[in-house]
Amino acid sequence: MNGSAKLLVILVDETDNWEDMPLYEAICRKLVQLNAPGATVQAGIMGYGSHGHLHRKRLFGVPDDRPISISVVDDESNLRTRLIPAIKPMVTEGLMFLTDVEVLT
Amino acid sequence: MNGSAKLLVILVDETDNWEDMPLYEAICRKLVQLNAPGATVQAGIMGYGSHGHLHRKRLFGVPDDRPISISVVDDESNLRTRLIPAIKPMVTEGLMFLTDVEVLT
Amino acid sequence: MNGSAKLLVILVDETDNWEDMPLYEAICRKLVQLNAPGATVQAGIMGYGSHGHLHRKRLFGVPDDRPISISVVDDESNLRTRLIPAIKPMVTEGLMFLTDVEVLT
Numbered sequence: 001m002n003g004s005a006k007l008l009v010i011l012v013d014e015t016d017n018w019e020d021m022p023l024y025e026a027i028c029r030k031l032v033q034l035n036a037p038g039a040t041v042q043a044g045i046m047g048y049g050s051h052g053h054l055h056r057k058r059l060f061g062v063p064d065d066r067p068i069s070i071s072v073v074d075d076e077s078n079l080r081t082r083l084i085p086a087i088k089p090m091v092t093e094g095l096m097f098l099t100d101v102e103v104l105t
Numbered sequence: 106m107n108g109s110a111k112l113l114v115i116l117v118d119e120t121d122n123w124e125d126m127p128l129y130e131a132i133c134r135k136l137v138q139l140n141a142p143g144a145t146v147q148a149g150i151m152g153y154g155s156h157g158h159l160h161r162k163r164l165f166g167v168p169d170d171r172p173i174s175i176s177v178v179d180d181e182s183n184l185r186t187r188l189i190p191a192i193k194p195m196v197t198e199g200l201m202f203l204t205d206v207e208v209l210t
Numbered sequence: 211m212n213g214s215a216k217l218l219v220i221l222v223d224e225t226d227n228w229e230d231m232p233l234y235e236a237i238c239r240k241l242v243q244l245n246a247p248g249a250t251v252q253a254g255i256m257g258y259g260s261h262g263h264l265h266r267k268r269l270f271g272v273p274d275d276r277p278i279s280i281s282v283v284d285d286e287s288n289l290r291t292r293l294i295p296a297i298k299p300m301v302t303e304g305l306m307f308l309t310d311v312e313v314l315t
Binding site: 007009025028031032036037038040041042043068073088099100101102103104105 | 219
Binding site: 007009011042043044045046047049050067069084088091094096097098099100 | 110130133137141142143144145146147148173175179204205206207208209210
């Protein structure tokens with residue numbers, strides 16, 4: 001995967017659920033299932049706005065409702081044709097975005 | 106906000122203050138006031154350099170001086186004409202940068 | 211460093227070692243030694259894939275094997291000629307990538 005690729009970032013809330021588990025865990029399991037090359041999940045210490053969509057002024061989240069980011073670096077074609085179509089329906093209130101990256105190793 | 110947008114990242118220290126509150130909290134309050142669509146605040150586990158400007162070798166921050174990142178995705182025009190002019194005067198020692206993103210949802 | 215620059219992101223595991231210390235700490239010390247303008251280290255709450263390379267299904271890391279990201283913003287030339295050549299040999303199983311940024315302050 002050296003060279004031109006894309007970073008996909010998915011922002012959700014820690015309390016969002018999908019079926020019987022946290023949404024961010026469901027997204028990770030889906031990424032594994034689809035053989036995405038890897039994923040990194042980070043939790044924020046505060047956030048608001050349901051990550052870009054809702055204008056709820058729920059500022060300064062309590063510890064059990066942290067903003068969660070899931071990051072995946074992969075080839076653009078695999079992201080657009082396989083990973084994003086599978087993940088997008090799960091992210092109803094979050095934010096998903098892509099950015100260009102150059103993979104060095 | 107689907108399509109072309111910008112990610113603004115602001116790096117400050119947890120111990121930086123603005124008036125009577127932590128700087129990162131003051132920045133979040135300003136973003137809410139200006140109706141930025143959302144913000145995510147993450148704390149690092151170590152850092153140095155006052156995030157790009159000072160060459161203090163204060164490596165490996167103690168727990169109460171973590172590096173803090175504040176991320177906002179918004180239209181470029183709203184960022185450049187409203188958000189950045191309001192936030193930039195507050196970030197005297199930190200680092201602010203923009204990157205291109207493609208918003209998917 | 212205002213204007214066009216690059217963000218370097220290095221993803222490793224918390225348990226990766228380099229000589230007698232954690233790899234992420236060794237990378238930070240190297241960055242300081244080379245006068246990189248700053249670095250931010252963040253720990254994730256879960257991850258898999260050895261960050262893009264191995265397809266081990268070691269999903270949902272335990273607290274002592276968190277994914278670690280190290281971020282550095284610098285001029286492209288300094289990154290390509292000095293920092294990346296020094297860091298790359300240390301990152302045998304992780305992921306390193308560059309993205310374009312516009313530094314505002």
